[in-house]
Amino acid sequence: MSKDKENKNKEYSAGNITVLEGLEAVRKRPAMYIGDVGIKGLHHMIWEVVDNSIDEAMAGYCDEIKVEINEDNSITVTDNGRGIPVDMHEKEGKSALEVVMTVLHAGGKFDKDTYKVSGGLHGVGVSCVNALSTKLVATVYSKNGKIHQQEYSEGIPQTGVEVVGETDITGTQIHFVPDKSIFAESVYKYDTVATRLRELAYLNAGIKIKLIDHRELDDEGKTKEEDFFSEGGLLEFVDYLDGSREKLIPSPVYMEGEKNGVPVQVAMNYNTSFTENVVSYVNNINTYEGGSHVSGFRRALTRTLKSYADKSGLLEKSKIEISGDDFREGLTAIISVKVAEPQFEGQTKTKLGNSEVIGAVETCVSETLTHFLEENPKEAKMIVQKVLLAAQARHAARKAREMVQRKNVMSGSGLPGKLADCSEKDPGICELYLVEGDSAGGSAKQGRDRKFQAILPLKGKILNVEKAQEHKIYDNDEIKNILTALGVTIGTEDDDKALNLAKLRYHKIVIMTDADIDGSHIRTLILTLFFRYMRELIELGYVYIAQPPLYLIKRGKKEAYVYTEGERAGVVKEMAPEGKEDSLHIQRYKGLGEMNPEQLWITTMNPDSRNMKRVSIESAAEADHLFSMLMGDEVPPRRDFIEKNAKYAKVDV
Missing domain, CATH: 3.30.565.10 (Histidine kinase-like ATPase, C-terminal domain)
Known part of the structure; x- marks a missing residue:
């Protein structure tokens, strides 16, 4: 048997x-x-x-x-x-x-x-x-x-x-x-x-x-x-995540094996974007913080690709040293391992600690990827060329970062001129409002509590970082102002992607935009910046979205601020039970600037009465898919999403 x-x-x-x-x-x-x-x-x-x-x-x-x-x-x-x-x-x-x-x-x-x-x-x-x-x-x-x-x-x-x-x-x-x-x-x-x-x-x-x-x-x-239902499993998962990105190579690479009693499955592909998206699982549990299986994958990927590039002479003309980050730019990968007795670090099961898994994943990926590169020289060359471009961009980004930091040091405090800072210095108490437009910024500055609330007005739409290389973000004044006001830096001597939070000045970062299409777009651009370059701030629970009211409804001396369309119907029914809506004064707030400082304080900024939404990541894979689809180059997936999710959407492309 x-x-x-x-x-x-x-x-x-x-x-x-x-x-x-x-x-x-x-x-x-x-x-x-x-x-x-x-x-x-x-x-x-x-x-x-x-x-x-x-x-x-x-x-x-x-x-x-x-x-x-x-x-x-x-x-x-x-x-x-x-x-x-x-x-x-x-x-x-x-x-x-x-x-x-x-x-x-x-x-x-x-x-x-x-x-x-x-x-x-x-x-x-x-x-x-x-x-x-x-x-x-x-x-x-x-x-x-x-x-x-x-x-x-x-x-x-x-x-x-x-x-x-x-x-x-x-x-x-x-x-x-x-x-x-x-x-x-x-x-x-x-x-x-x-x-x-x-x-x-x-x-x-x-x-x-x-x-x-x-x-x-x-x-x-x-x-x-x-x-x-999925027949292809991880191969279909990678295709789903990369559905709105331009592929670098036609089909994902699939790697499967069992080493040291640990079954390993990995699917990966490269695209023309500038971000890395590695999602890992242990026994179907999403390990957000990675762990030994991710370490094994990264080690194998870097070693195998570098070895192939060296042997094929593709790196001979490169004057820039290649780092591990360069091999992962534009990479989408799913790592799934099954472990009989996994050791998770912490109660949240978000980081795998089993040391034996490193070798299992490393061996499996090295063997399969080596065969793939040797059997597919055209695709292998495209991947290595992508790595070289990533190295050049990383070098340019480092220079741009250093330039921004030097300017900050030379200008004294280095804080943006538009920032209306708070007097409190404890980051745990301080709040920074990123406010759309100078008009709303003026109201927010007058209406705030100066002790713990800081205001940074943003002019227009910031750069769409989903479609830009990293060094470009340091040329954008609004992004530079956000980074400088927060007190964070991107990149360290050892890791060009690391976020340095040692001098973070606020533990509440509130995105406050108008309740219209432009406001939604600006909010999404800012969230894309945080997700791609400062995700740790989201994971720590520091990023919020302000909820200004949509309407002010009045009847005589009675008034009510309304935050949703559904709530509006209920308030109208309550204030005009006889059904005479024309007896009410209904003011639609299209922009934050339409509220005076006192109204903005009462409805949106007062901790005792405001209603803010904390930004969280329920699924890193789904969030990556959503941001690349909404903010990437491909129009059809974005159109389909809007038509499916917007109640009154009319899309002309």
Whole structure:
């Protein structure tokens, strides 16, 4: 009997469930287990349940997963795996289903015979979801032909494990209602869920994942749904990320192998852009901070490409020393490894620490890439020429940076003349507003609290850094002013891409633009600058978007500021219940400059009454795809996006 068949015939029963500790602390300190109790933690509830289904798929027992967002913002996740065991757990004296659902650190993840690799490594997943739900119903379609079900509230069983029917299929369905008393937000975002499920489909080729949103009906009265399925896996993932970029070589390079017991998959391609986009995963978990698998990839890429370039004589005429960064400019790569016992640095699972993975990835990439370069000399030459151009641009960028820094030193404080600084010097308290236009900048300067709020007016649109080489950004006055005001520098002696935050002057950087098309464009240009060159500021949670009101609605002495179109309808109905909208004075704010300093302070800048949005990166891969599509050269993908997402979009290209 083959090993695969032998493994598939192994029983998955109560004996495979290992119990480590109880569930008491989850409701008291939920953020310790799911990250936070905001919108991110709310969505994390879905990931924990879906991860269990993906683990079944990785073990070879499941190929269909369905995620439903219900009308009441409850979630239902269904898979066609083996079904959670329902037989009695010998040690606990209760059904294995109840143990899995109510005991922290209980699950098949701790039994190596059940799951060789797993995303939900701490086993806290589904029991945490149970603890943080007002209602959870677990339904198991069991191999014994019965449908078993148990209901819980706040992690406590409300029923026994009951037989509620018969079945000829196997699988698990988890339906849960997040506890609104715990989560600050209770409305799921379709796009956030879709992005993660798309990612999982690419990372697990051959698995069908369906997303259904019962909250919305289309024009035909049908529910919104989307299917995610990938045959090509990582190759298709790279093509998706590079969909709005011009490719340097026709097809991605795919590398796969298993070294030191670590299965490795890598897909990569080069494009004509000036940015690097390396996205890494361990057991389907996005490792935002990289780790040993990324180190192994970068070492192999640099060594292999440099060795080939040296042998082929392509670097002979270059007078500029090539660095590791140069080999990664215009590179898009996906690295996915499966590790039986991964060691993540920190609770967030964002950086892999296993040293043995470095060699596994390095060997796999070196061997495959060497063959590719030797067998495809035309593509190899194009890649090396791109590397040489990157080295020249890096050298020019370093000179430009040094020039800007010298000028700052010579001019004394070096702060931009337009900056109205604050008196406080503690960065943790200070706020910098990047304001569109001199008019709004004037209102903001008069309306602010001078102690901790600084204002930097921006004239016109800054350079689109998505389509410009790095040295060009130092020629743009507005970008120079932003960098100088912040007190940050890009590039160090050892790393030309590193962001130096040692002299960062503000821990709140607020983008404040008009609520019109030009304002949206300026905001996106600034966000592109931060994402491409100062991403660490976003990751630290320092970047915000101001939310000025769209309307001021008055009736007599009664007035209300309105921030959304939906809110406008509600306020109008409340202030004119008889339906006479003409009895109201409705002022539409097209620009920040239309508000006087006091109004701008009350609505947009006062910490006690303002409503700012913190910028975060839910998926680095999706964010990269979005910025390259919105701000790159390719028009068709951008047009499709606008037509799909804008409610009243009319696009003329």
